[in-house]
Amino acid sequence: MMETSFDSLRITGVKINYFFICKRKLWLFDRGIQMEQESERVLLGKLLDEYSYPRKKRRRVTIDDLIAIDLVEGDTVREVKYSKVFEKASIMQIGYYLFYLKGLGINKKGIISYPRLRKSKEVVLTDEMISELKEAMKGIEEVLTMPSPPVAEKKPYCRKCAYFEFCFG
Amino acid sequence: MQSYYLLCSGTLKRNENTLLVEKSDGEKKVIPIENIDSIHVFGQMNFNKELLVFLAREGKPLHIYNYYGNYSGTFLPRDKNVSGELLVRQVEHYLDPQKRFFLALAFVEGAMFHAKRNLREYSGTEPFIQKIEEELDKAYSATSIAELMGCEGRAKEIYYQAFNLFLKEEFYFEKREKRPPSNPVNALISFGNSLIYTTILSECYRTQLNPTISYLHEPRERRFSLCLDLAEIFKPLIADPLVFRLINTGLITKDDFDQDLNGCYLNDRGKEKFLKAFDQKLKTTIKHRRLKRKVSYRTILRLECYKLIRHLLGDEVYAPFKAWW
Ligand code: SF4
Numbered sequence: 001m002m003e004t005s006f007d008s009l010r011i012t013g014v015k016i017n018y019f020f021i022c023k024r025k026l027w028l029f030d031r032g033i034q035m036e037q038e039s040e041r042v043l044l045g046k047l048l049d050e051y052s053y054p055r056k057k058r059r060r061v062t063i064d065d066l067i068a069i070d071l072v073e074g075d076t077v078r079e080v081k082y083s084k085v086f087e088k089a090s091i092m093q094i095g096y097y098l099f100y101l102k103g104l105g106i107n108k109k110g111i112i113s114y115p116r117l118r119k120s121k122e123v124v125l126t127d128e129m130i131s132e133l134k135e136a137m138k139g140i141e142e143v144l145t146m147p148s149p150p151v152a153e154k155k156p157y158c159r160k161c162a163y164f165e166f167c168f169g
Numbered sequence: 170m171q172s173y174y175l176l177c178s179g180t181l182k183r184n185e186n187t188l189l190v191e192k193s194d195g196e197k198k199v200i201p202i203e204n205i206d207s208i209h210v211f212g213q214m215n216f217n218k219e220l221l222v223f224l225a226r227e228g229k230p231l232h233i234y235n236y237y238g239n240y241s242g243t244f245l246p247r248d249k250n251v252s253g254e255l256l257v258r259q260v261e262h263y264l265d266p267q268k269r270f271f272l273a274l275a276f277v278e279g280a281m282f283h284a285k286r287n288l289r290e291y292s293g294t295e296p297f298i299q300k301i302e303e304e305l306d307k308a309y310s311a312t313s314i315a316e317l318m319g320c321e322g323r324a325k326e327i328y329y330q331a332f333n334l335f336l337k338e339e340f341y342f343e344k345r346e347k348r349p350p351s352n353p354v355n356a357l358i359s360f361g362n363s364l365i366y367t368t369i370l371s372e373c374y375r376t377q378l379n380p381t382i383s384y385l386h387e388p389r390e391r392r393f394s395l396c397l398d399l400a401e402i403f404k405p406l407i408a409d410p411l412v413f414r415l416i417n418t419g420l421i422t423k424d425d426f427d428q429d430l431n432g433c434y435l436n437d438r439g440k441e442k443f444l445k446a447f448d449q450k451l452k453t454t455i456k457h458r459r460l461k462r463k464v465s466y467r468t469i470l471r472l473e474c475y476k477l478i479r480h481l482l483g484d485e486v487y488a489p490f491k492a493w494w
Contacts, residue, residue, distance in 0.1 A: 032252030033478065036375055148483035166479075168459050169472035 011140055013068065016096045016133070019140050020089035025163055026140065027149040035162035069097055077101070078111045084119075085157065087112075091123055092136060098125040099133050170206040172368065172451070174444045176437055178213035183223040205229050206467075207371035209364075211238060211440060230374055232367040237349075237434040240363040243370060243393075252377040258481040259382040272384035272398075272480070272487065273314055277321045279402035279489025281305050284328040286492060287405055287413070291335040300327045314385070321385075321401075328405075339423060340416050349432025354412065356426060356433045357443065361408030362400065364447055369396045369403065372471040378478060399473055402489050407466055411446050420446075455494065 018026035028034075062068045069077045079094045094110040101108055102125060110123035143150060152158075152167035161167075175181065179192040188205070190198040202223075207230045224231055225246035233241045262268040285301055288294035304324035311317040329345045332354065336342060342354040350356040370393050373380045383394035391397055415421040425439030435443060454463040457472075464472070473490050480487035 031254040031482075032250075033255065033377055033482075034250060151484070165460065165468070165472060166475045169457065169464075169475055 011096075011137055013093045013096055015140055016136060017086070017089045017093040019136050019143070020092050021086050021157075022155065022161070023139075023143045024150045024152055024167065025161065027143055027146060028163060028166075030144050031149075033166075035166060072108075075108050076111050077108050078113055080113050080115065082114075082116060084114060084117065087121075091121070092129075092133065094123045095125055095129045096133055096136075098123065099130060170204060172207050172209055172371070172448065173200060173205060174209045174211065174448065175214060176211045176441055176444070179215070181208075181210070181214050181216045181220060183220050188220075202227050202229070207232060207367070209367065210234065211444075228374075230367075230371050232370070234363070237431065238360050238363070238440055240367060243367065245370070245374060250375070250377045255377045255478060255481060256379050256382075258483075259379055262481055263382055263384060263388065269384050270311075270314065270317070272477075273317055274308060274311075275487055275489045276385045276398050276401045277308055277317060277324075278305070279491060280321070280405060281324055282489070282491045283402065283405035284324070284409075287409055288328065288331050291331075293334050294331050297327050297331040297334075300324075318385070335417070336413065337416055337419075350434070352433050353421075353423065353426045354416070356435055357412045357415070357421070358409070360435055360440070360443055361412055361447070362404050364444075365400045365403050365408050366393075366396050368451065368467065369399050369470055372467070373399070373474050375471060376474045376478060378474055399470075399477075402473070403470065406490070406492055407450055408447075411443070411450060415443065415446060458493065 015026060015030065018029055070080045072078075077094065077097055079090060079097075081090050090112050094112055098108055098110050109125075111120050112123060113120045154168070158164050158167065175190060177190070177192045179190065182189050182191070184199065186202055188200040188202065188208075190200065192198075205227075208224075209232045211234045221231075221244060224244065228246050228249050230246065231244040233243070235241045262272060281301055281304075285298050288298050288301075301324045304320045304327070308317050308320035308324075311320060326345070329342070332342045336354065340352075340354050342352065345358070346352075346355050347359055350359045370380060373393075373396060378395065380393040380395045382388055383390075383398045385401065386394040386397045388394050421439060421442055425435060425442065427434050427436045451467045452465050454465050455469070456462070457464045457469075469490060476485070476487055476490075479485040
């Protein structure tokens with residue numbers, strides 16, 4: 001048995017991802033404050049998702065409504081990403097999936113694919129990663145129980161964020 | 170993305186992933202759906218359910234105006250962006266008298282700021298500006314929304330009274346009359362105000378704000394009364410200067426109006442001129458001081474919705490938009 005209860009936290013992979021990118025974005029997303037998906041970037045992501053692996057069979061696997069894995073093949077789960085900008089966040093997201101699956105008694109390894117860069121990265125669930133994930137889960141809970149969103153602090157990638165006009169306009 | 174204003178008569182229908190406008194004279198026009206922000210129907214247009222389902226799927230509002238160019242209603246697609254949290258906070262700010270007053274006053278303040286800014290462009294308006302300021306002072310110390318509304322109403326009356334100082338003589342303007350507008354200036358102001366209202370509704374719809382919960386106006390006053398609130402700030406910023414310019418440059422003349430028992434209204438040619446100028450204005454860009462980017466007036470309307478959301482979420486205190494240039 002694992003001591004971390006996934007169910008009571010209801011943390012999705014996206015939330016893990018956002019936690020490592022921007023805590024404000026995480027809070028806003030959680031409260032349903034979403035931005036219009038207008039940008040070219042989002043469109044590219046969607047296309048990428050649809051056309052990257054047309055031949056692979058098991059795509060988009062959803063477990064317990066909490067995690068949505070892009071591809072499951074044999075002993076690997078694969079997450080497709082557009083760019084490496086948020087690599088750390090991507091690694092933790094897929095690490096979270098592995099951690100979650102491990103809790104269900106399934107051991108897998110992860111691969112992050114960057115079809116556009118023709119690259120991929122392997123992710124293995126280590127003890128270090130597990131403790132980092134547990135920290136993150138606690139951190140997410142703290143952020144999400146805040147009555148107001150964490151203040152906007154300008155980061156180098158804010159200008160490309162869908163929330164940019166919301167945060168700084 | 171932009172607004173499409175349809176003055177013609179004919180049929181509007183779905184054609185694959187585009188809208189097809191078929192004018193009664195046979196002319197056809199195709200509008201790709203992704204270019205559309207909202208559609209404004211002024212003419213006699215036929216459309217069917219398939220069109221509405223398509224617009225709903227794509228989240229595009231359709232605003233309808235009657236024969237006189239008055240706002241009749243909106244086909245607002247089902248909500249795509251809902252935030253229960255925000256709705257609760259909107260209600261909280263309505264129910265708490267202090268929180269409500271804060272926002273109501275902010276809207277009045279923004280409105281009067283732009284009204285004074287307009288008058289300042291013309292000579293001889295100082296006494297009017299001063300009187301508006303007196304009303305604004307009283308508004309700050311008002312103790313109820315009703316009292317605040319009173320100050321706002323009087324300040325607006327003073328503002329309109331100043332128009333005769335600078336509008337072409339033949340457009341003499343006695344007083345503001347809405348239903349029905351009695352003379353050309355009233356007709357122009359009403360037309361401009363409806364456009365601001367629907368444009369704000371379109372922008373509001375793109376956010377999670379619930380347009381029916383308002384602060385200055387009572388939520389029961391109009392279906393989308395929050396848009397009335399926000400429109401206060403932008404009517405004098407966007408619509409009124411257009412009225413002044415169209416009249417004083419002679420672009421709009423008395424021939425652009427029809428007068429009948431129901432009052433005075435822009436005819437089709439007049440509407441076309443106004444809509445063209447309005448659309449240009451919405452697309453005009455300003456360098457935004459905080460974003461350090463050029464943004465259009467239309468974007469400014471959306472940013473105002475964002476500011477309101479930030480206020481309601483306890484993120485940043487709301488201050489009404491005030492043109493700084
Ligand atoms: S704009 Fe910056 S602060 Fe705002 S949500 Fe995006 S990353 Fe976070």
